[in-house]
Amino acid sequence: MEGARQASLRPPIGPGRGVAAVRAGLARINLYGLVTLLALVGLWQLLVDTGVVTAQYIVAPTEIVSAAGDLLSTGELQEATVHTLSAVLIGWAIAMVAGVLLGCLFGLFRAARTYGMSTVDLLRSLPTIALVPPAVLVFGFSLRMEVAVIVYATLWPILINTAGGIAQVPRELHDAARTLRLSRSRTAASVIVPAALPAIIVGARLGMAVAVILAVVAEMVGTPEGLGYGMVFAQQAIQPADMFACIITIGLLGVVLNAAVVAVSRLLPAVAAAQAERERR
Amino acid sequence: MVVDHRAVETGFAFECEGVRESFGGSGAEGRGVLDVSLEVGEGEFLTIVGGSGVGKTTLLKILGGLAPRSAGRVSFRGRPVTSPPEGVVMVFQDYSRSLLPWRTVDHNMSLGLEGGRLAKPERRERIDSALGKVGLSDSKRKYPWQLSGGMQQRLQIARALAVAPEAFLMDEPFGSLDAITKATLQDELARLHGETQMTIVFVTHDVEEAVYLGDRVIVLAGKPAGVAREFDVSLKRPRHQITTREQPEFLDLRHRVHLALGQ
Ligand SMILES: Nc1ncnc2c1ncn2[C@@H]1O[C@H](COP(=O)(O)OP(=O)(O)OP(=O)(O)O)[C@@H](O)[C@H]1O
Ligand SMILES: [Mg+2]
Numbered sequence: 001m002e003g004a005r006q007a008s009l010r011p012p013i014g015p016g017r018g019v020a021a022v023r024a025g026l027a028r029i030n031l032y033g034l035v036t037l038l039a040l041v042g043l044w045q046l047l048v049d050t051g052v053v054t055a056q057y058i059v060a061p062t063e064i065v066s067a068a069g070d071l072l073s074t075g076e077l078q079e080a081t082v083h084t085l086s087a088v089l090i091g092w093a094i095a096m097v098a099g100v101l102l103g104c105l106f107g108l109f110r111a112a113r114t115y116g117m118s119t120v121d122l123l124r125s126l127p128t129i130a131l132v133p134p135a136v137l138v139f140g141f142s143l144r145m146e147v148a149v150i151v152y153a154t155l156w157p158i159l160i161n162t163a164g165g166i167a168q169v170p171r172e173l174h175d176a177a178r179t180l181r182l183s184r185s186r187t188a189a190s191v192i193v194p195a196a197l198p199a200i201i202v203g204a205r206l207g208m209a210v211a212v213i214l215a216v217v218a219e220m221v222g223t224p225e226g227l228g229y230g231m232v233f234a235q236q237a238i239q240p241a242d243m244f245a246c247i248i249t250i251g252l253l254g255v256v257l258n259a260a261v262v263a264v265s266r267l268l269p270a271v272a273a274a275q276a277e278r279e280r281r
Numbered sequence: 282m283v284v285d286h287r288a289v290e291t292g293f294a295f296e297c298e299g300v301r302e303s304f305g306g307s308g309a310e311g312r313g314v315l316d317v318s319l320e321v322g323e324g325e326f327l328t329i330v331g332g333s334g335v336g337k338t339t340l341l342k343i344l345g346g347l348a349p350r351s352a353g354r355v356s357f358r359g360r361p362v363t364s365p366p367e368g369v370v371m372v373f374q375d376y377s378r379s380l381l382p383w384r385t386v387d388h389n390m391s392l393g394l395e396g397g398r399l400a401k402p403e404r405r406e407r408i409d410s411a412l413g414k415v416g417l418s419d420s421k422r423k424y425p426w427q428l429s430g431g432m433q434q435r436l437q438i439a440r441a442l443a444v445a446p447e448a449f450l451m452d453e454p455f456g457s458l459d460a461i462t463k464a465t466l467q468d469e470l471a472r473l474h475g476e477t478q479m480t481i482v483f484v485t486h487d488v489e490e491a492v493y494l495g496d497r498v499i500v501l502a503g504k505p506a507g508v509a510r511e512f513d514v515s516l517k518r519p520r521h522q523i524t525t526r527e528q529p530e531f532l533d534l535r536h537r538v539h540l541a542l543g544q
Contacts, residue, residue, distance in 0.1 A: 172375050175379075177392075277426045
C-alpha cells in the first residue's frame with residue numbers, strides 16, 4: 001500500500017544527507033560514457049603512433065601525460081591551477097551575491113523591472129570578452145582585473161535566472177500565501193525565493209561555466225598567471241604537450257566545479273525536493 | 282477565534298452585490314465575465330455549480346479577497362473585502378502546486394501560523410489537532426510528494442484549518458481525485474462542517490457532489506455569469522454515500538440542477 005511505496009523513498013533531508021549525496025553523486029557517474037571517452041583517447045594515441053596523423057604539433061596523449069607530470073613535479077601546474085581556481089571562485093562568489101540580490105529585486109518588484117530591465121538587457125548583450133582590454137587599462141595586469149571581468153560576465157546568467165525563477169513561481173503559491181495572510185516579506189522569504197531556488201542553481205551553474213571561460217581569456221590576454229597564461233606561454237615556446245596539459249586541466253577544472261555546485265545545491269531542501277519530485281515522475 | 286464578532290449584524294457571512302468582473306475589457310466584450318449578487322449565511326454549506334470557464338474561480342477569488350473586482354460590493358461579516366479577510370481561507374484545486382514541496386507535512390502546516398501571535402505550544406496544538414481532523418497525524422515528517430493526491434488535498438485542507446478559519450472557500454477541491462477518495466473526502470468535509478459550524482462556499486462542476494454536500498445549491502450561468510437558479514437542499518445530515526444518493530429528493534434535485542445547467 002501507500003506506506004510500502006513511500007518507505008523506499010529516501011527523504012532528501014536529515015542526518016547522513018552529506019554522505020548520501022556523495023554516494024548518489026558517485027552512483028551517477030556513467031561508466032559506459034567513460035568507456036567511450038577512454039576509447040577516443042586510445043584512438044587518438046593510435047592515430048599519432050601509427051603516423052596517420054602527422055601534424056607536427058598534434059602530440060599523443062602519452063606525451064601530454066608526461067608533460068603534465070613534469071609540470072606537476074616543478075609545481076607549475078599546481079600554481080597555475082590555484083591561481084585560476086581562486087580567480088574563478090572569488091569572481092563567481094561575488095557575482096552570486098550580487099546576482100541573486102539583484103535578481104530577487106527584479107523578480108519581486110515590478111518597479112525595479114520597469115526601470116532596470118532595459119539597462120540589464122543592454123549591459124548583458126555587450127560582448128564581455130571585448131571588455132578585457134579596457135579592464136586591463138583600468139586594473140592593470142592583475143588578479144583584480146581578472147576578478148572584475150569574471151564578476152561582470154558571471155553576474156548576468158545568475159541575475160536572469162534568479163529573476164526568471166521568481167517570475168515562474170506558480171500563481172497557486174502566491175494565492176496560497178495570500179489566503180493564509182502572510183506578509184509580503186514573509187511570502188518572499190518563505191515561499192517565493194525557496195520556490196525559485198532550482199532556477200537560481202541553474203544560474204549558478206551557468207555562471208560557473210562562464211567564470212572559467214573568462215578567467216582563461218583574461219589570463220590569455222592580461223594577467224600573466226594561471227592556466228590561460230600557461231597555455232599561451234607554452235604555445236609561444238612551441239611546447240604543444242605543455243599547452244595541451246593546460247587545456248585539459250582547464251577542462252577538468254570546469255567539470256569539477258560544475259559537479260561541486262550540483263553537490264552543494266542538493267543540500268538545499270528546496271533543490272533536493274525538486275530533484276526528488278522529478279525522479280519520482 | 283480571531284474574527285471580531287461585533288461586525289456580525291446581518292446573519293450573513295458573505296454578502297455580494299452587483300459584483301462584476303470584466304478583466305479590463307470594454308465595449309462589446311466589456312459585458313464582462315461575471316455579474317453576481319448573492320448572500321451566504323453564517324455556517325451555511327453553499328455549493329456553486331457551473332460549466333467550465335463560467336467564472337466560478339473568479340467569483341471565489343473575489344469573495345476571498347484574492348482578486349480585485351471591476352464593480353460591486355463584497356463583504357465578509359459586514360466588513361468590505363479588499364484583501365484576504367481574517368478568518369477566510371481558500372482551498373485550491375491544484376493541491377500539488379499549492380503546497381511547499383521542500384517542507385515536510387508538519388512545516389507546511391505551520392505556514393499560515395508563522396509570524397502570527399500564537400505562542401509555540403498553542404501553534405503545536407493547532408497543527409496537531411488539524412492534522413488529526415484529516416487523519417494525517419502519522420505523516421508529519423513526510424514530504425508532499427511522498428503523499429497520494431488525496432492525502433495532499435487533506436494536507437491543504439488541514440493547513441487551512443490550522444489558522445482556525447470561520448469560512449472556507451473551496452475551488453473544486455476534489456476535482457482531480459478518483460471516485461473513492463473523492464467520496465471519502467466529501468464525507469470528511471461534511472463531518473468537519475458539522476463539527477465546526479464553519480461557513481463553506483464550495484465550487485464544483487459535479488452536480489451530484491453539489492447536491493450531496495450543500496445546504497443550498499447555486500447554479501452559475503450566462504454571459505456575464507450570474508445566479509441562474511437556487512435550490513434548497515433539505516436532505517437530512519449526516520448524509521450517506523449510498524442511501525442519500527438513492528433518495529427521491531436527491532434524484533429530483535440532481536435532475537433539476539442538471540436542467541438548470543442546460544445539460
Ligand atoms: N486574469 C484573467 N484575465 C482575463 N480573463 C480571465 C482571467 N481569469 C479568467 N479569465 C476568464 O474569465 C472566465 C472565467 O474564468 P474562471 O477561471 O473563473 O472560470 P471557472 O468557472 O473557474 O472555470 P473552470 O471550470 O475551468 O475552472 C474565463 O472565460 C476566463 O477565460
Ligand atoms: Mg476554476
